[in-house]
Amino acid sequence: MNRLRVGIVGIGVGLLHLEGYQALDNEVDVVAICDLDETRITKIGAEYGVPQRYTDYNKLFTSGEVDAVSICLPNSLHAPASIAALEAGLHVLCEKPIAEKAASAQKIVEAAAKAPGKFMVCYNRRYRPDVAWMKSAVDQGLLGHVYQIKAGWVRETGIPAKTGWFITKAIAGGGPLIDLGVHVLDLALWMLDYPKPLTVSGDVQANFGPSGFKINRKPTDNALPVYGVEDSANAFIRLEGGTLLNLETNWASHTKPGKDDFYVVLIGTKGTIEFYVENYASENTVTFFTEIEGAPTTIYPHIIGQSSDHRYAVAEFVKCIKENLPPTATAEQGLTVMKIIDAIYQSAENSREIVLGE
Numbered sequence: 251m252n253r254l255r256v257g258i259v260g261i262g263v264g265l266l267h268l269e270g271y272q273a274l275d276n277e278v279d280v281v282a283i284c285d286l287d288e289t290r291i292t293k294i295g296a297e298y299g300v301p302q303r304y305t306d307y308n309k310l311f312t313s314g315e316v317d318a319v320s321i322c323l324p325n326s327l328h329a330p331a332s333i334a335a336l337e338a339g340l341h342v343l344c345e346k347p348i349a350e351k352a353a354s355a356q357k358i359v360e361a362a363a364k365a366p367g368k369f370m371v372c373y374n375r376r377y378r379p380d381v382a383w384m385k386s387a388v389d390q391g392l393l394g395h396v397y398q399i400k401a402g403w404v405r406e407t408g409i410p411a412k413t414g415w416f417i418t419k420a421i422a423g424g425g426p427l428i429d430l431g432v433h434v435l436d437l438a439l440w441m442l443d444y445p446k447p448l449t450v451s452g453d454v455q456a457n458f459g460p461s462g463f464k465i466n467r468k469p470t471d472n473a474l475p476v477y478g479v480e481d482s483a484n485a486f487i488r489l490e491g492g493t494l495l496n497l498e499t500n501w502a503s504h505t506k507p508g509k510d511d512f513y514v515v516l517i518g519t520k521g522t523i524e525f526y527v528e529n530y531a532s533e534n535t536v537t538f539f540t541e542i543e544g545a546p547t548t549i550y551p552h553i554i555g556q557s558s559d560h561r562y563a564v565a566e567f568v569k570c571i572k573e574n575l576p577p578t579a580t581a582e583q584g585l586t587v588m589k590i591i592d593a594i595y596q597s598a599e600n601s602r603e604i605v606l607g608e
């Protein structure tokens with residue numbers, strides 16, 4: 251296959267996609283970027299040598315200039331943009347969450363099933379070497395039956411309020427649950443090859459955001475819209491096969507200053523793996539507790555990663571296209587995560603457990 255021609259839509263985190271593609275020097279050309287902010291695309295286009303710049307993503311998709319696109323837009327635009335790109339015959343790498351609600355994710359699943367192009371969700375944490383090590387340990391049976399998973403992402407001060415859409419329910423779909431929870435929910439489910447979620451019980455709260463407390467702002471930032479999402483969420487999920495999943499996620503809490511940590515703990519009949527990432531660390535993240543010859547044994551595997559997980563995700567997407575492999579993070583998996591998230595909000599609203607598929 252010739253060099254892949256890629257376009258990037260949304261140049262916030264889209265910049266990490268751009269750098270990831272450009273790092274794959276011999277295989278990919280980033281030929282177009284698209285954003286409503288013309289000043290930004292002019293600057294980034296010049297700096298990174300991207301020749302084509304668009305403000306209308308539909309024009310980019312039908313231009314004939316690209317084979318694949320990264321969709322890095324606010325959450326409620328993921329479905330319309332991904333579907334339009336798929337219908338134009340393009341391959342799509344869509345940022346997480348796949349959509350702002352399960353109904354929109356369902357539409358992507360349907361479009362992806364009909365389209366010639368590949369669709370992949372950008373669950374970038376999956377491709378870290380430490381996560382790959384854990385997955386391999388689970389697949390080899392080193393943990394036995396994994397009967398409980400604890401997953402979370404917790405921050406001291408990390409309400410993403412620079413542009414305002416993150417705290418607007420209709421655009422974002424929710425707060426830290428949909429922003430950070432999706433990552434660790436995906437990791438937890440993927441470790442067990444996506445068992446079916448059976449029941450969900452959850453609660454969401456907004457203790458800081460509405461008063462503006464713990465929101466990092468610069469005096470030059472635009473005024474914010476009304477705070478319309480949660481800033482903390484907790485859930486208890488029963489999975490097919492008898493595994494319990496505990497989830498906690500928040501954007502703000504009184505804890506260690508600067509804390510921004512995520513974790514997945516897999517607790518099994520033969521061993522436990524604790525994966526704990528402190529402030530985006532890429533080393534010393536995994537501890538394996540087991541028993542050898544009757545003695546409790548703790549193992550600290552030495553796994554070295556790199557700082558940007560987006561490099562791995564972009565490389566994986568390109569590999570799937572070039573080698574005609576099935577996408578590793580599918581639209582169906584993105585939908586499953588969104589069904590759980592929708593159910594957590596529903597459970598919180600109605601103060602009761604939700605049976606999925608009810």
Ligand SMILES: NC(=O)c1ccc[n+]([C@@H]2O[C@H](COP(=O)([O-])OP(=O)(O)OC[C@H]3O[C@@H](n4cnc5c(N)ncnc54)[C@H](O)[C@@H]3O)[C@@H](O)[C@H]2O)c1
Pocket residue numbers: 259260261262263264284285286287305306307322323324325327345346347372374413429
């Ligand atoms: N995988 C990760 O680790 C990760 C990290 C950050 C963000 N994200 C996801 O990436 C997406 C974007 O987040 P962000 O932090 O980059 O947000 P952002 O607000 O910084 O950037 C979004 C960009 O999209 C542009 N945009 C908005 N509407 C547009 C339109 N109709 N056409 C063209 N451009 C448009 C905006 O001008 C902005 O530059 C979100 O879904 C977020 O959840 C993922």
